[in-house]
Amino acid sequence: MDFRRVKEYIAWIYYQYQIISCCSVLEPWEQSMVNTILLTIFAMVVYTAYVFIPVHIRLAWQFFSKICGLHNTISN
Amino acid sequence: MANPGGGAVCNGNLHTHKTQSHGSQSGDGRKNGVMKETQQNGNSPFYKPIVESFEQAPLHVMVFTYMGYGIGTLFGHFRDFLRNWGIEKCNAAVEREEQKDFVPLYQDFENFYIRNLYMRIRDNWNRPVCSAPGPQFDIMERVSDDYNWTFRLTGRIIKDVINMGSYNFLGLAAKYDESMRTVKDVLEEYGCGVCSTRQEMGTLDKHKELEDLVAKFLNVEAAMVFGMGYATNSMNIPALVGKGCLILSDELNHASLILGARLSGATIRIFKHNNTQNLEKQLRDAIIYGQPRTHRAWKKILILVEGIYSMEGTILHLPQIVALKKKYKAYLYIDEAHSIGAVGPTGRGVVDFFGMDPCDVDVLMGTFTKSFGAAGGYIAGRKELVDYLRVNSHSAAYATSMSPPITEQIIRSIKFIMGTDGSTEGLQRVQQLAKNTRYFRQRLNEMGFIVYGNEESPLIPLLLYMPGKVAAFARHLLQRKIGVVVVGFPATPLADARARICMSAAHTRENLDTVLEALDELGDLLQLKYSRHRKSARPDLYDETSFELED
Numbered sequence: 001m002d003f004r005r006v007k008e009y010i011a012w013i014y015y016q017y018q019i020i021s022c023c024s025v026l027e028p029w030e031q032s033m034v035n036t037i038l039l040t041i042f043a044m045v046v047y048t049a050y051v052f053i054p055v056h057i058r059l060a061w062q063f064f065s066k067i068c069g070l071h072n073t074i075s076n
Numbered sequence: 077m078a079n080p081g082g083g084a085v086c087n088g089n090l091h092t093h094k095t096q097s098h099g100s101q102s103g104d105g106r107k108n109g110v111m112k113e114t115q116q117n118g119n120s121p122f123y124k125p126i127v128e129s130f131e132q133a134p135l136h137v138m139v140f141t142y143m144g145y146g147i148g149t150l151f152g153h154f155r156d157f158l159r160n161w162g163i164e165k166c167n168a169a170v171e172r173e174e175q176k177d178f179v180p181l182y183q184d185f186e187n188f189y190i191r192n193l194y195m196r197i198r199d200n201w202n203r204p205v206c207s208a209p210g211p212q213f214d215i216m217e218r219v220s221d222d223y224n225w226t227f228r229l230t231g232r233i234i235k236d237v238i239n240m241g242s243y244n245f246l247g248l249a250a251k252y253d254e255s256m257r258t259v260k261d262v263l264e265e266y267g268c269g270v271c272s273t274r275q276e277m278g279t280l281d282k283h284k285e286l287e288d289l290v291a292k293f294l295n296v297e298a299a300m301v302f303g304m305g306y307a308t309n310s311m312n313i314p315a316l317v318g319k320g321c322l323i324l325s326d327e328l329n330h331a332s333l334i335l336g337a338r339l340s341g342a343t344i345r346i347f348k349h350n351n352t353q354n355l356e357k358q359l360r361d362a363i364i365y366g367q368p369r370t371h372r373a374w375k376k377i378l379i380l381v382e383g384i385y386s387m388e389g390t391i392l393h394l395p396q397i398v399a400l401k402k403k404y405k406a407y408l409y410i411d412e413a414h415s416i417g418a419v420g421p422t423g424r425g426v427v428d429f430f431g432m433d434p435c436d437v438d439v440l441m442g443t444f445t446k447s448f449g450a451a452g453g454y455i456a457g458r459k460e461l462v463d464y465l466r467v468n469s470h471s472a473a474y475a476t477s478m479s480p481p482i483t484e485q486i487i488r489s490i491k492f493i494m495g496t497d498g499s500t501e502g503l504q505r506v507q508q509l510a511k512n513t514r515y516f517r518q519r520l521n522e523m524g525f526i527v528y529g530n531e532e533s534p535l536i537p538l539l540l541y542m543p544g545k546v547a548a549f550a551r552h553l554l555q556r557k558i559g560v561v562v563v564g565f566p567a568t569p570l571a572d573a574r575a576r577i578c579m580s581a582a583h584t585r586e587n588l589d590t591v592l593e594a595l596d597e598l599g600d601l602l603q604l605k606y607s608r609h610r611k612s613a614r615p616d617l618y619d620e621t622s623f624e625l626e627d
Binding site for chain 1: 145197
């Protein structure tokens with residue numbers, strides 16, 4: 001039951017995406033092209049986030065903690 | 077508080093304080109106030125309050141609209157590239173091989189738009205109708221095998237589609253019934269064609285009868301009828317103004333008015349839609365500075381407006397414009413194509429709607445195609461004007477005059493509306509139209525759609541904005557057996573695609589409720605309920621800066 005409602009909801013969201021981005025008026029092969037390109041871009045964004053964001057956060061944390069840490073030692 | 081009512085002029089400044097200017101410029105759906113009655117000079121009448129709304133859509137809607145058009149344009153360029161390089165067969169118009177080195181014919185934006193955007197959703201327009209355009213009609217079913225480049229009729233007929241697109245305001249466009257017997261008799265007696273122009277041998281006694289009747293209906297001195305509504309405008313404006321005259325034409329005027337204005341050779345200046353302050357500024361500039369290089373006075377200044385603007389659903393602000401015209405001694409030409417027979421307590425158009433004197437308007441033009449269920453147009457006004465047009469109009473000299481059965485249909489319709497045989501059915505229909513309009517608009521506003529225009533106008537534009545939704549809207553409604561007209565670019569601005577619903581007195585409450593239910597479901601399915609102001613039953617407060625008591 002729940003599964004069917006979730007599927008309906010996803011279908012509705014997909015339909016909204018189609019009519020908002022004019023995909024509903026494109027021919028089927030054009031729709032596949034748009035979907036493929038968008039999914040590729042999205043996959044690349046996810047991959048980049050997965051690979052690079054933890055490293056950046058760690059480096060930024062080190063940078064700021066060094067400044068705050070320096071400040072602490074001076075005030076001591 | 078020395079605030080004059082009715083837009084009358086006071087101390088040289090035109091007070092258009094209350095109503096329309098706020099509504100149309102700020103873009104909020106505020107209910108604008110009541111016009112205050114003036115007691116100053118004691119003879120300005122109380123004019124009807126104008127309630128209009130032009131709500132702006134939320135920002136994300138506009139972003140998505142442009143994004144949708146962007147994707148469409150990208151794909152348009154991609155498909156054009158494929159077609160140019162021969163990878164795909166080209167079904168659109170192209171020049172011949174020999175002409176390829178000359179000026180390109182099909183590269184402008186309009187052709188690009190037609191080839192790539194319009195063609196994809198073309199099945200929503202030009203649907204073949206096979207019955208009278210009454211409140212229900214029959215549509216022939218057609219399908220396309222190659223994505224709307226060609227269509228074929230399947231042979232099936234979709235019956236009893238509720239008609240929300242025909243300009244059938246009073247329900248007079250219907251199948252033959254006994255009340256049309258006089259039309260049949262005239263057809264038997266006079267035949268179909270006239271085969272001549274008005275000035276040669278084409279003036280029938282039926283035309284004279286119709287012209288007297290139109291003059292009586294509109295309460296003016298005389299009228300002249302023509303065979304085609306578009307030609308009435310485009311052929312008679314050149315007869316009235318010429319070089320050395322100035323035409324001040326509204327931004328959203330119909331193509332026939334624009335064509336007539338251009339053909340006349342007069343200078344054309346455009347003022348913002350229904351904006352009397354802009355019009356006054358243009359009038360003052362015209363009178364102060366005169367003609368462009370010589371600074372001589374203009375021979376004539378003609379203000380060209382329409383009674384109801386069909387794409388916006390706005391009604392002309394007649395009292396203010398008449399006040400302006402009297403102050404600056406200009407002439408007024410009103411095209412009542414959509415408003416004659418449809419507005420006003422007795423159905424006599426926008427002059428009747430505001431309760432004004434028809435002698436204030438110099439040229440009253442209208443068409444018989446909409447409320448009267450016939451074809452043709454008229455121009456009415458003072459006798460000198462109409463006599464001049466009988467001699468000098470291009471239409472009188474070159475165009476075939478109106479066909480006799482159509483003349484009789486108009487005579488029958490006007491008599492029906494006026495109630496000359498004592499029955500009140502005509503008046504009832506006019507009132508039914510007003511009731512239907514108010515009910516429909518009120519329900520649409522409650523549901524949360526953005527609807528433009530004056531709340532009494534029977535033309536109801538429902539904003540859709542996104543091109544994908546335009547196509548989905550029309551197709552879904554046809555599946556539910558409701559026929560509407562959707563309009564996009566170039567008839568409307570690019571981002572403001574809309575569905576235009578035409579009310580009719582022949583629609584019953586059940587019809588309207590069916591349509592409203594369908595619109596409600598479709599609004600939820602397609603997420604069309606953009607309005608941020610769901611109007612409540614209580615009236616809004618006026619825009620006061622403080623709510624302290626004044627003595």
